[in-house]
Amino acid sequence: MALAGSATATLGHELSNPPTDGISSVKFSPDDPSLLLVGSWDKKLRLYDVTTDTLKREWNQKAATLDVCFSSGNRCFSVGVDKKLKSFDVNAPGETVIGSHDDAIRCVVHAPETGQILTGSWDHHIGLWDPRTNASLGKYAQPAKVFSMDVVGHTLVVATAGRSLFVYDIRNMKETLQPRESSLKFMTRVLRCMPNGEGFVSGSIEGRIAVEYFDPSKESQARKYAFKCHRQVVDDTEHIFPVNAIAFHPIHGTFASGGSDGVVYIWDHLNKKRMRQYPRYPTGISSLAFNCDGSMLAVASSYSFDEGEKDHPPDSVFVRQVGENECRSKAKVAA
Structure with missing residues (x-):
């Protein structure tokens, strides 16, 4: 299905009516491959039909949105600086406040196995909601403070300040299954779980990505590794950029990473290979999301203020068509 409207051929289609301040999160519906939810610092929550380039709905907020998610095709959630977890019906204008934290809520995820919503806050708490x-x-x-988290099956992984990682079974949040120290030497900015449930990938402010596995056996732990990425050499000087975004392809299990260098890479972590590099976007990448059938990748091109206040290109959301084999691993994985 083709995307409507004009497009920048190498970058993908640029959505009309984008946010006017920093884009914090983009998430596709789990049921409808065309519905994209976008949260930002401009105090608006937006829902797009990316196939027709239509802004379907816009909700006014009282504060910046830091993260968003769907539970189904018709219900979505936002969290942010106002410390509240809010629910929205994609077909209605209003909002429902489900609960709150004592400080800004940095992240929100839906656990399909249990139907619950989980929030991670700068108040040093994880919230569990029905x-x-x-x-x-x-x-x-x-x-x-909670910086990032993700859930796969009944397993929740939480990344906090201080390079700490914690693995939980969401059916018993009173006990930590695995407390870990990040394999990365600097602050974790993003963490995402592998769709097959075997492990997770995290990215740091120092241009590195770590691949880790849940199985505590020596054989499984020997598989974990970290690698450098999102770096540029300019005039013989290496410039290092934060890894801000990671998104797994829902079919092939490979993943995309986006950094403050404005570059998106596709990685085959099982075979330790970089599969492709897309052309540079106008400014840093703040968020990435594949749609439910893996046919499109949403790219938030939005300056993340790593270098403080400065002039920068306007915030944009690009949607790339993903070819059938574009994210498919070409190497055979040993059984």
Whole structure:
């Protein structure tokens, strides 16, 4: 299915009516491959039909949005600086406040296995919520601010300040399954779980990505590794850029990374290969998302203020068509 409207051929189609301030999060619907939810610092939450380049709905917010997610094709959620977890019906204008934290909420994820919503806050807590009853199912203390988290099956992985990682079973949040120290030497900025449930990938402010596995056996832990990325050599000087975004392809299990260098890479982590590099975007990449059938990749090109206040290109959301074999691993993986 072709995207409507004009397009920048090498970058993908640029959506009309983009946010006017920093884009914090882009997420596709789990059911509809064309519906994209976008959160930003301009105090608006936007829902697009990317196939027709239509802004389907816009919700006004009282503060910046830091993260968004869907639970189904018709229900979505946002969190942010106002410390609240809010729910929205994609077909209605209003919002429902489900609960709150004592500080800004940095991340929100939906756990399909249980139907629950999880929030990670700068108040050093993980929140667990039942969106069917809008009830809190408990808050669980962390040693520091939550920077990123993701869930696969019943497994939750949380990245906090201080390079700490914590693995939980969401059916028993009172106990930590695995406390870990990040394989990366600098602050974790993003973390995403592998779709097959075997492990997770994290990115740091120092232009590195780590691939880790849940199985604690020596054989499995020997498979983990980290590598350099999102770096440029200019006039014989290496410039290092934060890794801001990671997104797994839902079919092939390879992943995309985006950095403050404005570059998106596709990686085959099982075979330790970089599969492709897309042309540079106008400014840094703040968020990435594949749609549910893997046919499109949303790229948020948005300056993330790593270098403080400065002039920068306007914020944009590009949507790339992903070819059938574009993210498919070409190497055979040993059984």
